[in-house]
Amino acid sequence: MDIFEAFQKRHSYRGPFTDSPVHTDDLKRIVSAGLAAPSGCNAQTTEFVIIDDEAIVGQINRMHESNIAMQQGKAYIACVLDKEPKAVYEGLSFAVEDCAAAVENMLLAITALGYASVWVDGWLRKEGRAADIAKMLSVPDTKTIRIILPIGVPAEQRKQPDKKPLEERAFFNKYK
Numbered sequence: 001m002d003i004f005e006a007f008q009k010r011h012s013y014r015g016p017f018t019d020s021p022v023h024t025d026d027l028k029r030i031v032s033a034g035l036a037a038p039s040g041c042n043a044q045t046t047e048f049v050i051i052d053d054e055a056i057v058g059q060i061n062r063m064h065e066s067n068i069a070m071q072q073g074k075a076y077i078a079c080v081l082d083k084e085p086k087a088v089y090e091g092l093s094f095a096v097e098d099c100a101a102a103v104e105n106m107l108l109a110i111t112a113l114g115y116a117s118v119w120v121d122g123w124l125r126k127e128g129r130a131a132d133i134a135k136m137l138s139v140p141d142t143k144t145i146r147i148i149l150p151i152g153v154p155a156e157q158r159k160q161p162d163k164k165p166l167e168e169r170a171f172f173n174k175y176k
């Protein structure tokens, strides 16, 4: 799939997945797309836990109250960051931005490979859920899971919501 097609086809999928598995090679390709993302000072701060173990997948499936993709994920990728990320440039850390860049690359790869996912972030940061999943994955206390992606083959066709037109959000040479 052409990258520009992937930009348009990617959408936050919260619907059901088919029974098809997510192949290990595809999981590696998806995470490789994340590894290829830019990072502040090339510090490459985000680490990834690929979750395809049936028992752990089952435990995570049971956690979300409403997001069907989270309830039916066939595999997950958890993005791991230091809780107190080191400064890499003049006292600044870019760990969250690094993670976001990796996640967008992975979402595009997921789309290009015919799977679907959704960027799950806010939900993880409430009610100790990130810590609960971190425990399941033996992530040390000094680190946190900032974003998790459920992955599967979508059982329903959905699409990206409309975005505001270019003229409304982008300007040549002068703001508005």
Ligand SMILES: Cc1cc2nc3c(=O)[nH]c(=O)nc-3n(C[C@H](O)[C@H](O)[C@H](O)COP(=O)(O)O)c2cc1C
Binding pocket: 010, 011, 012, 013, 014, 067, 118, 119, 120, 121, 122, 123, 124, 159, 160, 161
């Ligand atoms: C920083 C960030 C946090 C997000 N957190 C969540 C989340 O916790 N749960 C969720 O279902 N979607 C989450 N999303 C997905 C957004 O809701 C989604 O991108 C937005 O509604 C636009 O839809 P689209 O991704 O289909 O274009 C998040 C997206 C971003 C960029």
